[in-house]
Amino acid sequence: MPRVGCAVKLQRPAVSVYTVPTDAPEADGTLSWDTTTIVVAEVTAGPSTGTGWTYGPAAIAEVLDEQLGPVVTGLDAFDIPAAHDAMCRAMRDTGRAGLVSRAISAVDLALWDLKARLLEVPLARLLGLARETVPVYGSGGFTTYHDTHLAAQLGGWVHGQGIPRVKIKIGEDWGRAVSRDLSRVRSARQVIGARAELYVDANGAYNRKQAVRVGRVLSDHGVGLFEEPVSSDDLTGLRMARDALVCDVAAGEYGYDLPYFARMTAAGAVDCLQVDATRCGGLTEFLRAAALAQAHGLEISAHCAPHAHAAVAASVPNLRHIEWFHDHVRIESMFFDGALDPTGGAVRPTAGVGHGLTLRTEDIKDYRTG
Numbered sequence: 001m002p003r004v005g006c007a008v009k010l011q012r013p014a015v016s017v018y019t020v021p022t023d024a025p026e027a028d029g030t031l032s033w034d035t036t037t038i039v040v041a042e043v044t045a046g047p048s049t050g051t052g053w054t055y056g057p058a059a060i061a062e063v064l065d066e067q068l069g070p071v072v073t074g075l076d077a078f079d080i081p082a083a084h085d086a087m088c089r090a091m092r093d094t095g096r097a098g099l100v101s102r103a104i105s106a107v108d109l110a111l112w113d114l115k116a117r118l119l120e121v122p123l124a125r126l127l128g129l130a131r132e133t134v135p136v137y138g139s140g141g142f143t144t145y146h147d148t149h150l151a152a153q154l155g156g157w158v159h160g161q162g163i164p165r166v167k168i169k170i171g172e173d174w175g176r177a178v179s180r181d182l183s184r185v186r187s188a189r190q191v192i193g194a195r196a197e198l199y200v201d202a203n204g205a206y207n208r209k210q211a212v213r214v215g216r217v218l219s220d221h222g223v224g225l226f227e228e229p230v231s232s233d234d235l236t237g238l239r240m241a242r243d244a245l246v247c248d249v250a251a252g253e254y255g256y257d258l259p260y261f262a263r264m265t266a267a268g269a270v271d272c273l274q275v276d277a278t279r280c281g282g283l284t285e286f287l288r289a290a291a292l293a294q295a296h297g298l299e300i301s302a303h304c305a306p307h308a309h310a311a312v313a314a315s316v317p318n319l320r321h322i323e324w325f326h327d328h329v330r331i332e333s334m335f336f337d338g339a340l341d342p343t344g345g346a347v348r349p350t351a352g353v354g355h356g357l358t359l360r361t362e363d364i365k366d367y368r369t370g
Contacts, residue, residue, distance in 0.1 A: 016040045067090065197224050287312065
């Protein structure tokens with residue numbers, strides 16, 4: 001362990017890109033895909049290396065390597081706020097949202113993992129626990145799944161692993177298949193039973209009044225959370241849906257900086273604020289967004305990339321749950337030793353040092369594309 005008070009200088013981050021085929025065609029209300037790309041950042045200081053990652057286009061790696069790498073090189077590994085601020089300032093003219101924020105997120109995640117490893121403590125302990133275990137919900141139910149596939153996935157979570165909350169995609173074909181949407185909701189409820197929580201995600205595919213009409217039918221099937229009933233850019237529409245519906249309205253996954261979350265909370269647009277540490281600027285910005293939500297009386301939900309969120313989620317008092325997203329769970333379980341077990345509906349992120357994950361570099365080399 002480095003002596004307290006001694007600077008430990010960051011080396012230039014190493015960047016790698018991997019592309020993984022999905023195990024079946026996947027789609028939501030607005031997009032379809034058959035591969036997922038993960039961009040990994042590894043940052044070394046002293047005897048330790050921290051690992052962070054994000055999901056998105058391979059171009060993120062170029063931003064990270066060419067523009068962010070020189071900015072953090074030589075900074076003190078313990079001064080994460082300084083490194084985060086330096087990255088944000090350096091990208092002011094380039095623009096923060098999108099690829100840039102994802103690149104910042106990957107480095108920030110790596111820096112927090114590195115700091116915990118240098119101090120030889122679990123990241124969750126470094127951040128400080130609000131809870132020992134973190135609730136998760138199973139997320140998948142893609143619009144491309146046939147009924148048998150949907151039933152197998154949902155049943156596996158609820159009846160196989162004991163996860164008492166699940167989410168499926170609706171809004172198929174930009175809201176042009178409402179009858180099938182509702183049929184799939186009915187099927188999902190039948191599979192999971194009356195006691196499990198059921199959530200839906202339209203990915204912004206509906207228009208305002210359509211979302212309200214659909215939402216009122218969803219209540220008949222006990223749907224407790226309606227994610228992005230309209231576009232997350234339509235704060236007025238989100239507020240309209242929130243005011244009109246019994247179920248909670250959630251959004252926020254496209255938040256790339258703190259002002260985004262400030263606008264969403266100030267508008268009264270959501271009941272549950274979603275925050276994604278692999279997009280918003282890493283754990284540093286995740287914690288700020290969580291505090292902002294708490295000041296507005298809101299809970300937060302960690303969006304996707306569950307292993308990137310487990311430690312920080314345990315430190316947030318106003319956390320509702322983590323999204324145990326099928327696509328990312330599959331990749332993170334393939335790519336890392338130390339993957340968590342959600343059996344019983346929660347994970348415990350206090351084992352090992354750092355975030356507890358080790359990249360299986362040799363085992364995943366065939367997926368490397370950059």
